[in-house]
Amino acid sequence: ACVEYCAVDVRLFENVAGTGFQNLAKQLIYAGATLGTSINVSELLPHPSTISLNVEHVYLNLKKQLISLCVPLECFCITCDFWTAKITGIHYGGISLHYIDEQSQLRVFTLSCQAYDFETQDAINLRSFVNKVLQEYGLYLNDDVFIVTDNENKMKCAFKDDCKGIGCSAHYLNKILQLAFTNNNANCNSAQSLFKLVRGIITNIRQSRKQSLLSIYLVNYSDTRFSGIYLMFNSFMKVYYELPQILSDEQKRNYLKVDRDSLESLCIYLKKFFDVIEKLSCEKTPTIHLVIPYKQLLINLSVINDNDDQLIIPVKKYIAKELPDYWVVNDVHFIATMLHPNLKSFNHTPHQRYHAEALLKSEFDKYQELQQQPSSSNNNNKRQQIQQHKNTQLASSLDDIFDSPTSPDELKDEKPTKTEFDRYIEDNTKIDKDMNILIYWKNNKSSYPTLAKIAKRILSIPATNTSVERLFSDSGNTITNRRTRLQTSKVNQLLFIRRNLSVLRELFPPSIEEIKKRKNSNTSTTPMKKRKYSTEDDDKDLSQEDDNNDVSQEDENNDVSQDDLGNVIFEVDDEKENNICDD
Numbered sequence: 196a197c198v199e200y201c202a203v204d205v206r207l208f209e210n211v212a213g214t215g216f217q218n219l220a221k222q223l224i225y226a227g228a229t230l231g232t233s234i235n236v237s238e239l240l241p242h243p244s245t246i247s248l249n250v251e252h253v254y255l256n257l258k259k260q261l262i263s264l265c266v267p268l269e270c271f272c273i274t275c276d277f278w279t280a281k282i283t284g285i286h287y288g289g290i291s292l293h294y295i296d297e298q299s300q301l302r303v304f305t306l307s308c309q310a311y312d313f314e315t316q317d318a319i320n321l322r323s324f325v326n327k328v329l330q331e332y333g334l335y336l337n338d339d340v341f342i343v344t345d346n347e348n349k350m351k352c353a354f355k356d357d358c359k360g361i362g363c364s365a366h367y368l369n370k371i372l373q374l375a376f377t378n379n380n381a382n383c384n385s386a387q388s389l390f391k392l393v394r395g396i397i398t399n400i401r402q403s404r405k406q407s408l409l410s411i412y413l414v415n416y417s418d419t420r421f422s423g424i425y426l427m428f429n430s431f432m433k434v435y436y437e438l439p440q441i442l443s444d445e446q447k448r449n450y451l452k453v454d455r456d457s458l459e460s461l462c463i464y465l466k467k468f469f470d471v472i473e474k475l476s477c478e479k480t481p482t483i484h485l486v487i488p489y490k491q492l493l494i495n496l497s498v499i500n501d502n503d504d505q506l507i508i509p510v511k512k513y514i515a516k517e518l519p520d521y522w523v524v525n526d527v528h529f530i531a532t533m534l535h536p537n538l539k540s541f542n543h544t545p546h547q548r549y550h551a552e553a554l555l556k557s558e559f560d561k562y563q564e565l566q567q568q569p570s571s572s573n574n575n576n577k578r579q580q581i582q583q584h585k586n587t588q589l590a591s592s593l594d595d596i597f598d599s600p601t602s603p604d605e606l607k608d609e610k611p612t613k614t615e616f617d618r619y620i621e622d623n624t625k626i627d628k629d630m631n632i633l634i635y636w637k638n639n640k641s642s643y644p645t646l647a648k649i650a651k652r653i654l655s656i657p658a659t660n661t662s663v664e665r666l667f668s669d670s671g672n673t674i675t676n677r678r679t680r681l682q683t684s685k686v687n688q689l690l691f692i693r694r695n696l697s698v699l700r701e702l703f704p705p706s707i708e709e710i711k712k713r714k715n716s717n718t719s720t721t722p723m724k725k726r727k728y729s730t731e732d733d734d735k736d737l738s739q740e741d742d743n744n745d746v747s748q749e750d751e752n753n754d755v756s757q758d759d760l761g762n763v764i765f766e767v768d769d770e771k772e773n774n775i776c777d778d
Contacts, residue, residue: 305694310683
């Protein structure tokens with residue numbers, strides 16, 4: 196049955212492994228066990244237009260739940276980016292929300308992947324687009340809100356005021372690698388020649404439809420794909436000995452110019468950059484505290500050694516020169532590094548330790564001042580009363596040669612010799628390298644209450660804007676040449692459901708009444724209600740249009756039956772969320 200499903204409906208084999216498909220199968224099994232085999236399957240399954248109509252209903256319910264989470268937020272971070280769908284040419288803007296909840300869990304939600312409806316992408320319009328989306332959730336940009344974007348000038352200009360802009364570390368790193376292999380001023384001639392040879396061979400293989408003859412899929416370079424150079428070189432190296440069998444004579448001559456040893460040493464070097472981008476792109480745990488240590492790691496890795504291949508030496512020189520200044524780090528990166536007990540010693544960059552401590556101390560003092568402001572007037576009144584009482588006693592006594600006894604109120608006002616900040620700096624506790632840093636701060640919230648508040652705000656900031664990049668990858672899988680009639684609003688709704696459903700179902704589990712209602716509707720044998728529908732928004736498979744030409748327009752507008760299976764809840768498979776996407 197699965198083979199027939201994939202063959203007849205032209206579906207991917209992995210579709211049957213999807214969590215959404217499996218959940219639908221469970222619902223059908225339950226219905227079959229209850230109703231028996233006498234019922235027609237077509238009576239159970241909803242019409243495609245019914246599913247289309249129910250998308251908005253599911254979207255609005257989930258959005259309402261997300262709004263309820265956003266309203267009480269005091270500190271959060273957003274990431275945003277913009278892209279153009281190749282098939283339709285429509286511009287989209289993606290925005291994601293990042294914050295740490297009261298249970299010390301890092302939460303990442305997609306707010307939108309809406310069509311960009313402004314005429315130009317200048318800074319003012321970009322800012323207006325983001326403000327409009329945030330207002331739907333009761334969120335507003337201010338000086339305490341961080342926003343992570345790519346490093347284009349228009350993005351920097353759009354978010355230079357009333358918020359704190361942070362550059363995407365993955366974009367910084369990817370751009371340096373791109374320039375090393377494509378910019379003539381980089382002085383990496385041998386590496387660039389190798390890059391052109393490999394890219395040309397892969398392009399030829401894919402254009403000549405010989406890809407299927409190889410055991411490994413060849414990845415061609417794309418300047419919008421993170422680690423695109425490494426992925427191309429690595430895939431080429433894996434099939435290096437298979438290539439002569441499928442190459443033309445002209446391409447064989449180019450193939451012989453590729454030195455496999457040089458290619459292998461280059462792959463080993465670039466693999467570290469790939470791993471760093473992977474680590475910094477994680478959405479499950481904080482990443483911003485890793486930026487400074489990993490940046491220094493790559494700088495150290497780019498130091499030239501005696502046994503380096505001649506091809507790789509110019510590449511290392513260029514990257515070692517560009518990394519320190521091109522990859523911009525902000526004060527928040529230093530503070531975040533200080534908030535990790537295993538990194539606060541700054542063993543990787545000892546000359547930056549005191550600068551980082553000073554930044555954290557400044558942030559700590561700000562929080563302390565905010566906490567003490569409401570009680571400062573009361574404390575001043577107490578001190579005045581104590582001083583007046585002391586003056587009265589001294590004036591009427593001959594014992595003024597003695598110090599007056601310390602009152603209990605004065606003892607309370609005295610500050611401890613070591614502050615919370617001092618105790619944290621002196622604390623030598625180390626945690627396991629795989630331990631989530633948020634668990635550490637949850638366990639030490641009572642010992643370092645002010646620092647825990649700072650950690651909650653700072654560690655919610657992602658090192659990259661990969662969450663939006665992955666959103667665009669998902670949208671590319673949604674908007675295909677077989678779904679060109681999908682409206683932009685429907686695209687936004689589908690992606691919102693895909694990205695947020697699993698977490699919102701975890702936070703807002705369906706009530707018992709809803710579950711019973713769903714079961715009753717699934718097992719109902721009463722005649723199904725009819726509803727008029729419009730084909731304007733239908734997610735229609737264009738590949739089947741030729742087979743349906745004999746269907747009249749009247750039939751297309753016929754009444755269709757509804758069934759609550761159109762509201763089946765689909766869970767999202769999170770296991771693939773941390774894979775680097777194609778931009």
